[in-house]
Amino acid sequence: MTVMDDLSPHRLDTLIADLGDMPVITDPTIVRRRSRDFFWYSPLLNEALNGKAADLIVAPRDEAEVIRVAAACARHRVPLTVRAGGTGNYGQAVPLQGGVLLDITALNAIAWIRPGLIRVGAGARMNAIDAATQPTGWELRMHPSTKRTATIGGFVAGGSGGVGSVTYGGLRERGNIIAARIVTLEPEPRVIELRGDAAQKINRAYGTTGIITALEMPLAPAWRWIDVVVAFDDFLAAAAFGHEAARADGIVKKLLSPVTWPLPSYFGALKPACPEGKSVLLAMIAEPSLESFKALLGGRGTITLETPTDETPGKVPLYEYTWNHTTLQVLKSDRSVTYLQCLYPHDRLLDKVAEMRRLFPDEVLQHLEFIRFNGDVTCSGLPVVRYRDPQRLDEIIRLHEANGVYIANPHVYTVEDGSRYKRVDVDQLGFKQEVDPQGLLNPGKMRSFVAGA
16 A cells, blocks of 8 residues: 555645535544544544544546546645545545645436336435336345445445345345446546446455546336334344244345344344344335245244335334444434344354353344355344453454354455455456556555556
C-alpha cells in the first residue's frame, strides 16, 4: 500500500478547483459523520477506525463527473474512497488516509429492465430497484437486511449475500452478478465493462479495484412473500426444521433464520411473536408455498406470526430482525456484545451446530442463516458473542476453525483478512495493479497491494 502525505489546504483548494461546479462538501462535521459505517459492531474496529475521516465529500452527478474526479485524484495523488449508503459493518468505506469520499448515490438511474435482468446505476437504493421491477413481476434475487438504505453498488462491493441466499447462494456464485461497469483511477481514466466471471474482480473488494458506476444484475420472480415466525422449545429443533425447509426445493422461500433465546427478547416490535424462553425460526415463504411449509412443520413448532411482508415507512419487515440486523437489535440495548461470521460444513451441519452450542453454551448465542454455497445447502452463522477481551475473541475464533467451522473475521478491515470463504477465486490484486497503479483507491484495505509491484 502507499501512504499519502496529508492533504494540505493548498492541495485541497487546487483539487476542488479542478472539479468545477461539481457538488463538494468540506464541513468537517458532515464529512466526519459520512465517513463512518457500522464498524462499531466490533470493539476492535471501533478502536482502530474511530476518528478516521475523509477531507471532503464529492458527489458526482453522472459517470462523466466520476471520470473527472478520478482524473483529478490521480493527478494530485489524492486518495479516493467510494461511499454510498454506508451500511457496511467492517469499515469498508471508512477512509484510512483521508482524501476524497466519493458519494455515488446520484448515479441511480435504471438503464433498462428486461425479463430476469436489470441494468442500473451503482448508487440506486435496493428498495427503489425492487419498487421499479416488482410491477413487471420481477425483483432482485437477494438483498442485505439493510435493503431500505443500502445501494446495489455498495452491496456488490462490500456484501456477500443475504435475504434470498437460501435459494440463490451469495454474490460469489456464478450468475449472481452479470456485469459491472467501472472507472479506473489514472490521470486518463478508462471505462471498463466487466462481464461474466470477470465481474467478480470488483465483488467484495471494498472499492479497491475500480469505481463501479453501473451493474447488470439478475432478477427473480416477485412473489407475495409471507413473514412467518415459528416458536420452538429447543434451538436445535428450530435449526433441524430450518434445514429441512431449506432442502425442500418445492417450497419457495427467501429467508430461513433460526435464532436462539434470549436473542428474540431484544426484537422490539416483533417481541409479541417471540414467546418467553422459546427459540424461533424467522421465515419468508412465497404465499403459494405456505401450505406445504406448514405441512412440513407438522406439530414440531408453533406459528406465532403469519403476515405479508410490509416495507412501508413506519413498519419493520421481518428481514430487519435477521442477518446483521439480528446483532443490531441486541446492540440497541446492550453495547457489550459483538458477533462473528461463520460457515458451517454442509455435510456435518447440524452436528457442528450442536457442537458449537456445547462448546460455548452462554458465551456465543447462536443465530443461523440458511444459504446455498457451491450448490450445497448449509448455513452461515452470525452468532452474538458476549465480548470479554481481544484474546478471548481470538480463542473463540480459533476453536471454531479447529472444529471445522470457518470464520470470515468481522473484526478486521482488509479484504484478505476478513473475506475468507466469502471471496471468489479471481485475481483482484493483479486487477488493482492494472486499474489503480498508484494505490489511491481506498488505500489500506487491500493489505497485499504495493504500488508499482
